[in-house]
Amino acid sequence: MKFNLAATALLVATKEMAPPAKIFDNLAIVGTAGTSAAVIETSEGLILLDALWPGEIFADMIEYEMRLLGYDPADIRILLVSHGHPDHSGCGRHFIEKYGAVPYMGEIDYHFNKEFCEKAGNPQVVFDFEVDHFINDGDVITLGDTSIKAFFTPGHTPGGFSFIIPVYDQGRPHNAALWGGSAPPPDRAACEQYLQSLAYWRKACIDNGVDAEFTTHPIMNNGIERMNVMRNRIDQVANPFVIGTDAYIRFTGLFEEMVTDAMKKLK
């Protein structure tokens, strides 16, 4: 068996718990530096966006970090899964069974998850929960006073979604973008689909007045450093996750560059 030390070290390092942070009045980031989840507050309870890797340690991490921020995991009403990779859906069953969270995600990725995990030799992380609500492009997921817009953005996976979430910073409203899948996919057709989705997403962000952002991979966007700013913020300091529309569109150039570069290496 081949052993790739560098890859293994990266995997271990990025699975370390990162200190959680409330980055908006109504949204917090919990999880690891490599992959995070978001907790969204509404007037009718919490939405958990993504559910980290499979394993008790990650479920415990989400709950522990939520409590550090003053949230009760029992208030989770909806589990919203961005895409069918196991680092975003792993603890889904835990939150569904323990707290009655209602799962929402795309149907294509629900099935893709099984195929992906089996191919990767990880049948133990195959989806182990049913999904009540399959989401479609343009759907609005509402809980209490909060409505999240879902956009079908396949490429990273065949059925991933991205979201625009209404957030507040010191009471001021903003629209936060979450691009649902980051790294380039393994084949050319999927890379082309990724770029098409990115173009669609950029237009959606402009049309919907996106002016803030976060990712579920905080190591990709200086997220950890910016979370640190928010944890230690004094009122006069601007929220570093509120960057304006133009800056967000420029930031998505990172994804375009990654995929374009990956395509050059594909035969």
Ligand SMILES: [Zn+2]
């Ligand atoms: Zn992924």
